[in-house]
Amino acid sequence: MFSPLIDQLIQSLRALPGVGPKSAQRMAFQLLERDRDGAERLAQSLLLAAAKVQRCCECRTLTEENRCAICTSSRRDRTLLCVVESPADVVALEQSATYRGVYFVLLGKLSPIDGVGPKEIGIDVLEQRFATAELTEVILATNPTVEGEATSHYIAERAKKHGIRVSRIAHGVPIGGELEYIDGGTLAHAMSSRREL
């Protein structure tokens, strides 16, 4: 229906999450009809990012440098290590502005049926870090799912072997939530790990 170049653009836009054929078509026409400059900028930044962005050699998050800004920062407490599942989790924690240590990004979680084992999520790299870096505490911030819990247990066992203190982020009632609508599993967790005031 479209000329080959437009067709190719529409197909390529569908690589984005949440973009079906109709949205891809709208995006393509918007860029071609009304915003040629924007299209050029988009193309340039996509090319640059795809060519340059790689994994930080220390924490495995996404960066165009060899080591990311958090790992090179002198204001970060390098004895605190927070383990998360994905680069998006790093961003979320950074936005909460409560954490001053460094990160380690697993890029996944242990999931035997999907063929994801300890090697695939870089446990060997992490263990090396346990052995060589001076750490006072490892904070496990994997998601509160079955796989996330299994992953955090697996890492905790390894960290303890190196004599490092291990903690797990708390699970409970979200701020602004109502007990009435919260699932039983979360409430049970919130009850069992309640704090004395």
Add this chain to the structure above:
Amino acid sequence: MKLIENEQAFMLHRRAYTDSRILVDFLSPNFGRVRGVHRAAKLRGAGRGKNRGHLQPQQFTLMQLSYRGDGELKTILSLENLSNPIPLTGVQLYCGLYLNEILTYLLPAEDPQPHLFHCYQSTLTALSNSTVGEEDICLREFELVLLAELGYAIHFNVDVSGSPIENSAESFYRFEQELGFSRVELGIQGVYLYRGCDLCAIAARQWRLEAVRSVAKRLCRQAINHHLGGRALNSRELFLTL
């Protein structure tokens, strides 16, 4: 089109499918292993629009499932937790993931499994109450039921020739897939031999002795590996370095 309503189920596995849908495998009593597409808040808990804040279904939680469809891939209409998740921690979690993996690979799709379903449920409960280092007992008992339900029950009381297995440390048996145990003299090379007394202990589900448990583990592994047809189980990797 077939419509199934309010069937009890445990989720075995969940994976991303499209942006707003996930693929879910279930174990249910009347329809066995079922796979369906669930339109849910995808990845990362909070979805968009009216799904915002919905949570992903989790393993080890008794759920009520409604679905329709004639093909192998069902459309899930509703999914609701009937109870809190069975609280598994640490090694118990690895065991649960192991159970889910063998069920996913060994169970044929849509074959009714009422007994196995209840056994799965009670195994999970037993796992959550098990003491450290004794989780394997739950796994062995489940594996023996699973093999029996699949039609590959191991007979611990009689050997291939029909004579009873001798409860003695001096009688030796070899295990052959789909046949059973046959009495042999000590000294055969290249095959693992089982002692009669260990087999009788397994038959009676006496797990007190560590030696009996390790024999049972070897036997179950041998049988399950055979039915997996060469496929490796990834969850075993989790136990390796413990």
